[in-house]
Amino acid sequence: MxxxxxxxxxxxxxxxxxxxxxxxxxxxxxxxxxxxxxxxxxxxxxxxxxxxxxxxxxxxxxxxxxIKKKKTRRVQKYQRGIEGASIEQIKARRQQKPEVRQQLREEAIKELKARKQQKEEQRKKLSQQKKKVSKDTKVAQKISNREKKKMQKSQNRGKVSQQSGKRY
Known part of the structure; x- marks a missing residue:
């Protein structure tokens, strides 16, 4: 009804x-x-x-x-895992003593510094190699460019350009 x-x-x-x-x-x-x-x-x-x-x-x-009595919604708190860490791992970290945490942090920092140092050394080596290679290639390119120009000049001799009708 x-x-x-x-x-x-x-x-x-x-x-x-x-x-x-x-x-x-x-x-x-x-x-x-x-x-x-x-x-x-x-x-x-x-x-x-x-x-x-x-x-x-x-x-x-x-x-x-x-007016009807309004129902209030109560928010339920719920813990869940974060990307890369489950709830058990998070709880275990919370229960660790501060001394252990500090030690783990220091180890992680040392490891990061070592990685950075290795990367810098590799960059230096690569940059030195590139400098050597770039000098050699520049010289080779100059020589090849000269030869190409000579070849073009020799091929163009005797040809008449179609636009102006003049010889090169």
Whole structure:
């Protein structure tokens, strides 16, 4: 059973009761009684008529009928693993003594420093090798460029350019 609500007073209307009014713009209104319809037709404001639900709601009459008790949601705290570490690993780390933690940190720092040093040494070696190779390749490129130019000149001798008609 679908209950409808009066467009003027806000009271519930059971099926088979009330009257429906459709305005020329197509909007439909349903009224509980002839009294509601006539007040609506006379353009009375339902907020100013004491017996309507709108008035009662605004002036806080019979609040318990309108307001339901709100349920408060309680957030449940839940611990879970982080990427790369399970819950057991996290709990084990929390239970470690501060001295052990400090020792582990120092070891990790030493390891990082050693890795950085190795990387720097490798970079230095590579840069020295590149310098040697780059000098050799530059000399070789200069020689090959000279030879290419000589070959082009020798091939172009005797040819007539199509644009100007002159010999090279």
């Amino acid at each position: 679908k209950l409808e609500i009066c467009s003027f007073s806000g009271t519930k209307i059971v099926p088979g009761r009330g009257m429906r009014f459709v305005r020329s713009d197509g909007k439909s209104f349903i009224f509980f009684s002839k009294k509601c319809y006539s007040l609506f037709d006379n353009k009375k404001n339902p907020r100013k008529i004491a017996w309507t639900q709108f008035y009662r709601r605004i002036h806080k009459k019979n609040e318990d009928a309108f």
